[in-house]
Amino acid sequence: MSNLNAPNSPFVPFSPNPSIQSGVPTATPPLSASKPAQLGSSNLRYASSRKSIYDRHLNRTQRSELSKASFAFLFGEMIQYAQKQVSGIQDLEKKLNIQGYAIGQRLLELLLYREGRSAKRETRVLGILQFIAQTLYRHLFGKPADGLEKSREHEDEYMLIDHDPVVNSHISVPKEMSQLNCAAFVAGIIEAVLDGSLFPCRVTAHSVFSEQFPSKTVFLIKFEESVLEREAVLQ
Amino acid sequence: MSSTKAARIGEEVWKTRIDKVNAELVTLTYGSIVAQLCKDFEGDYMEVNKQLDKMGYNIGLRLIEDFLAKTNTGRCANFRETAETISKIGFKVFLNITPTVTNWTSDNKQFSLIFDENPLADFVELPDDGRAQNELWYSNILCGVLRGALEMVQMQVDAHFASDVLRGNDTTEMRVTLIRMIDDELPPGDD
Amino acid sequence: MVILSILILNKAGGLIYQRDFNEGLNKLSSNDYLVLAGTFHGVHAITSRISPVPGSGGLEVLESDQFRVQCFQTLTGTKFLIFAEPHQPNIDVICRRVYELYADYVMKNPFYQIEMPIRCEQFDRQLVAYIKPKQ
Numbered sequence: 001m002s003n004l005n006a007p008n009s010p011f012v013p014f015s016p017n018p019s020i021q022s023g024v025p026t027a028t029p030p031l032s033a034s035k036p037a038q039l040g041s042s043n044l045r046y047a048s049s050r051k052s053i054y055d056r057h058l059n060r061t062q063r064s065e066l067s068k069a070s071f072a073f074l075f076g077e078m079i080q081y082a083q084k085q086v087s088g089i090q091d092l093e094k095k096l097n098i099q100g101y102a103i104g105q106r107l108l109e110l111l112l113y114r115e116g117r118s119a120k121r122e123t124r125v126l127g128i129l130q131f132i133a134q135t136l137y138r139h140l141f142g143k144p145a146d147g148l149e150k151s152r153e154h155e156d157e158y159m160l161i162d163h164d165p166v167v168n169s170h171i172s173v174p175k176e177m178s179q180l181n182c183a184a185f186v187a188g189i190i191e192a193v194l195d196g197s198l199f200p201c202r203v204t205a206h207s208v209f210s211e212q213f214p215s216k217t218v219f220l221i222k223f224e225e226s227v228l229e230r231e232a233v234l235q
Numbered sequence: 236m237s238s239t240k241a242a243r244i245g246e247e248v249w250k251t252r253i254d255k256v257n258a259e260l261v262t263l264t265y266g267s268i269v270a271q272l273c274k275d276f277e278g279d280y281m282e283v284n285k286q287l288d289k290m291g292y293n294i295g296l297r298l299i300e301d302f303l304a305k306t307n308t309g310r311c312a313n314f315r316e317t318a319e320t321i322s323k324i325g326f327k328v329f330l331n332i333t334p335t336v337t338n339w340t341s342d343n344k345q346f347s348l349i350f351d352e353n354p355l356a357d358f359v360e361l362p363d364d365g366r367a368q369n370e371l372w373y374s375n376i377l378c379g380v381l382r383g384a385l386e387m388v389q390m391q392v393d394a395h396f397a398s399d400v401l402r403g404n405d406t407t408e409m410r411v412t413l414i415r416m417i418d419d420e421l422p423p424g425d426d
Numbered sequence: 427m428v429i430l431s432i433l434i435l436n437k438a439g440g441l442i443y444q445r446d447f448n449e450g451l452n453k454l455s456s457n458d459y460l461v462l463a464g465t466f467h468g469v470h471a472i473t474s475r476i477s478p479v480p481g482s483g484g485l486e487v488l489e490s491d492q493f494r495v496q497c498f499q500t501l502t503g504t505k506f507l508i509f510a511e512p513h514q515p516n517i518d519v520i521c522r523r524v525y526e527l528y529a530d531y532v533m534k535n536p537f538y539q540i541e542m543p544i545r546c547e548q549f550d551r552q553l554v555a556y557i558k559p560k561q
Binding site for chain 1: 249253254255256257258259260261262263264265266267268270271275290293294297298301328329330331354357358359360361363365368376400402403404405406
Binding site: 076079170172173175177214 | 547
């Protein structure tokens with residue numbers, strides 16, 4: 001078995017490690033010895049009704065709904081909080097990306113679990129992108145993505161198109177920050193799903209003005225070399 | 236306004252006038268916010284509580300306009316009516332829950348909200364580091380929201396959690412106290 | 427139904443939004459609009475106090491033979507002024523809808539600072555899209 005961390009290895013350690021996003025994958029630190037390894041030795045208290053989160057069915061809230069306003073206000077605060085910590089549009093987008101990343105990691109596991117027996121492990125670029133454009137998008141936003149394109153100039157670039165991202169629907173970016181696209185949050189979700197499915201990449205959100213769709217956003221997905229190599233082998 | 240009337244209004248507004256999204260998007264987004272705060276404050280959960288309250292306050296200042304615009308609610312006659320409005324209409328149209336109003340003090344200035352369900356905390360388990368369960372109020376943002384929203388309609392309140400199932404308690408209970416009514420002040424003179 | 431213009435005032439009576447929807451209106455300077463807003467705010471406060479009926483709200487409608495202005499004040503103190511042609515029915519409906527748009531595209535915009543002038547592109551767009559078809 002090849003060394004998992006060898007350079008040019010097609011495998012990237014899957015870890016909740018934002019350092020991966022800086023382009024330098026580092027190994028997941030081993031679990032520290034002080035962490036309780038078995039479930040029985042947890043020190044957490046549970047309500048006396050004995051109902052913990054492990055008793056609830058994972059699919060219970062699958063179709064539950066909350067108000068879009070709740071999301072808008074929470075997302076707005078997330079943006080304001082991030083804005084106080086950084087001093088540039090790129091850094092702000094990076095912060096939003098990281099917060100979306102954490103969500104994407106969880107969502108991937110959840111969605112695959114829910115597919116049950118028919119869950120398929122995607123090994124081809126088109127397959128995983130379709131999963132994102134259809135399954136993931138439908139689950140989060142109630143509609144599929146509006147388009148999927150492959151770049152003509154760059155082999156390693158793909159574009160996911162959303163005519164009107166739900167996350168941006170209440171936001172008007174001030175003119176002096178017109179470069180900012182808060183859907184960087186969604187870019188983070190997409191990036192985490194791709195990384196977690198072993199398609200390492202970088203995803204960024206770009207506003208593309210169009211008369212018909214003033215809020216149109218294009219997610220630019222740039223895959224790492226290893227993905228293209230594998231794709232060529234599987235061809 | 237009676238409790239049943241408030242419940243009916245809440246239900247109707249929720250059904251007909253509220254745009255909805257997948258609940259898990261909201262739950263996961265809130266989780267990401269709390270996790271980020273815990274990371275930024277390096278496990279100082281008291282700071283995290285404060286920050287959540289502050290964020291909630293900022294939200295409350297804005298949320299009240301959305302609430303008034305969508306529900307057309309008029310001024311409440313007294314604090315008891317306010318409590319029913321918050322529980323049956325407010326929480327209903329934003330989080331689709333109706334926490335129970337109870338434990339009134341005899342002066343009618345303090346009550347509790349008991350949450351049977353809390354969508355913000357679905358599938359959440361606090362870190363097993365020996366401190367989180369004693370220090371962190373996971374849903375503290377809700378206290379700030381109430382404080383900010385009510386301040387905009389001239390009520391100064393204090394809201395804090397007294398118990399939380401995430402901490403191993405049997406119930407999740409928020410205590411709300413009316414500190415004072417904020418009187419209308421004359422507009423500042425021209426300068 | 428002809429809407430002439432819309433003004434929004436914050437709690438302190440400061441003008442935070444002004445937009446004309448009709449070509450033939452007199453254009454005031456931005457300072458004039460600020461004075462107009464502040465004056466209205468003061469008049470509104472006075473009318474609520476001099477009203478012979480106790481517990482009265484402030485000025486709601488002002489009608490002349492040239493125009494009608496309706497003031498909708500929210501429980502939070504924000505005022506929406508709708509200027510329309512005289513004898514227009516259903517301004518209430520318009521007030522409510524403008525309030526909703528304000529809640530959706532101004533309040534929910536994290537880049538909008540409370541009590542400050544409104545510069546939210548989506549709010550403009552949605553407002554124009556709502557009012558223009560009615561003209």
